[in-house]
Amino acid sequence: MLKELTVNFSNLLLSLSDAVDLANAEIAAHQMRTAFITWQLCKVGRVPVDRMNLLYMAALLHDIGALSMEEKERLHAFGRIDLEIHCVLGQALFELSPQFAPAAGIVRFHHRPWQEWDAPLDRSEVFGAQLLLLADLVERLIDRKTYILLQVDRIKKEVLAVSGTDIHPEIVDLFMQVVHREDFWFDLTSPRLYSLLLHSGPHRLTEIGSSDVFSIASLFRHIVDFKSPFTATHSTGVAECAVLLARKFGLTDSEIVQMEIAGYFHDLGKLAIPNAILEKPGSLTRDQFAVIRQHTYFTYSVLNTIGGLDQIARWAAFHHERLDGSGYPFHIGADRLDIGARIMTVADLFTAVAEDRPYRKGLERDKIAKILVSQANRNGIDRRIATLLLDHFDEISAQVREKQARCRTMFEEKFQGRV
Numbered sequence: 283m284l285k286e287l288t289v290n291f292s293n294l295l296l297s298l299s300d301a302v303d304l305a306n307a308e309i310a311a312h313q314m315r316t317a318f319i320t321w322q323l324c325k326v327g328r329v330p331v332d333r334m335n336l337l338y339m340a341a342l343l344h345d346i347g348a349l350s351m352e353e354k355e356r357l358h359a360f361g362r363i364d365l366e367i368h369c370v371l372g373q374a375l376f377e378l379s380p381q382f383a384p385a386a387g388i389v390r391f392h393h394r395p396w397q398e399w400d401a402p403l404d405r406s407e408v409f410g411a412q413l414l415l416l417a418d419l420v421e422r423l424i425d426r427k428t429y430i431l432l433q434v435d436r437i438k439k440e441v442l443a444v445s446g447t448d449i450h451p452e453i454v455d456l457f458m459q460v461v462h463r464e465d466f467w468f469d470l471t472s473p474r475l476y477s478l479l480l481h482s483g484p485h486r487l488t489e490i491g492s493s494d495v496f497s498i499a500s501l502f503r504h505i506v507d508f509k510s511p512f513t514a515t516h517s518t519g520v521a522e523c524a525v526l527l528a529r530k531f532g533l534t535d536s537e538i539v540q541m542e543i544a545g546y547f548h549d550l551g552k553l554a555i556p557n558a559i560l561e562k563p564g565s566l567t568r569d570q571f572a573v574i575r576q577h578t579y580f581t582y583s584v585l586n587t588i589g590g591l592d593q594i595a596r597w598a599a600f601h602h603e604r605l606d607g608s609g610y611p612f613h614i615g616a617d618r619l620d621i622g623a624r625i626m627t628v629a630d631l632f633t634a635v636a637e638d639r640p641y642r643k644g645l646e647r648d649k650i651a652k653i654l655v656s657q658a659n660r661n662g663i664d665r666r667i668a669t670l671l672l673d674h675f676d677e678i679s680a681q682v683r684e685k686q687a688r689c690r691t692m693f694e695e696k697f698q699g700r701v
């Protein structure tokens with residue numbers, strides 16, 4: 283019997299923020315650094331704690347609406363890109379989770395220039411969006427290859443140049459109160475920023491339980507899946523299938539909740555995989571497959587560093603391992619793959635082969651059964667679970683499909699075509 287989850291909210295936010303920015307070295311920690319600037323400016327502006335916490339949370343995940351890695355790179359490089367899209371999608375994603383919904387309006391307008399606002403700065407959404415706009419700008423103005431203190435004059439000049447046009451002078455003034463402090467720049471660019479924020483930043487004392495972790499995981503499945511129409515409902519299907527198998531196998535209620543959370547998070551590491559590979563029509567080259575192999579490693583490292591989610595991290599991240607040790611990337615075998623991990627592997631395999639892919643249609647029952655039986659025969663997956671799935675095939679696949687269909691409708695209404 284498993285106990286109720288207890289997770290530090292700051293650690294969860296930081297780790298997920300980090301996961302979104304894993305894409306490449308140029309943008310690594312972009313949101314975390316933007317959040318640091320936001321926090322520091324809130325402190326000099328004596329922003330009340332509740333508002334500061336909300337703004338910090340918005341900053342940590344402000345670009346989640348930029349769903350592909352490619353779009354994130356373009357945003358960061360001040361590329362010619364429609365800035366509205368990731369703001370609109372970011373707002374829609376924030377609204378899906380009760381914890382993040384109060385910050386949705388700030389995310390929606392984090393690229394709106396001051397001149398386009400028809401509202402006073404003291405309205406909290408305007409103030410938040412303007413502060414985030416400045417923090418995001420400062421972070422992107424940093425050239426990561428040049429020593430930070432040699433850039434301060436240039437960054438200051440560029441910020442002053444947009445005072446009164448893009449950014450309200452009072453917000454610029456907050457920045458001017460920290461710009462001379464070397465420690466501000468050293469902290470901002472420190473490789474130890476994660477631990478600094480974890481130990482001194484907002485939310486450091488907030489603990490959350492299963493239901494909050496559940497709703498955040500539920501949001502993150504969409505951030506991962508909506509990268510591509512082909513995978514748009516994948517984690518939804520995997521989680522549902524894993525829950526049904528876990529229930530039939532006799533796992534406890536709290537284990538089943540953890541199974542659903544693990545299903546939502548299982549492909550979290552795909553945030554770091556380029557869409558060019560995820561959506562490639564046809565089989566992958568050896569080099570491309572080598573890139574894919576990273577995704578479950580990232581899933582594990584992101585979840586495992588949060589603390590309190592060890593079981594979920596294993597269940598989520600071991601879905602490409604095989605009982606005979608032939609899976610990847612940990613190459614662990616039967617002795618270290620517990621029942622939860624085994625269920626997730628079968629759930630992932632079933633859901634993947636039943637779904638359409640760029641290079642093939644979803645498979646029918648007979649072909650799926652063949653794959654499951656041959657995997658069980660060669661000691662890749664657990665025979666008991668494969669049998670359980672095949673014995674209840676119609677019921678399980680109907681329920682998985684129904685959940686996926688509902689999620690597909692939401693994806694098509696709000697997200698598809700704008701990615």
Ligand SMILES: [Fe+2]
Pocket residue numbers: 344345357368392393418
């Ligand atoms: Fe942005």
Ligand SMILES: [Fe+2]
Pocket residue numbers: 312316344345357418
């Ligand atoms: Fe940004």
Ligand SMILES: [Fe+2]
Pocket residue numbers: 548549577578601602630
């Ligand atoms: Fe996977």
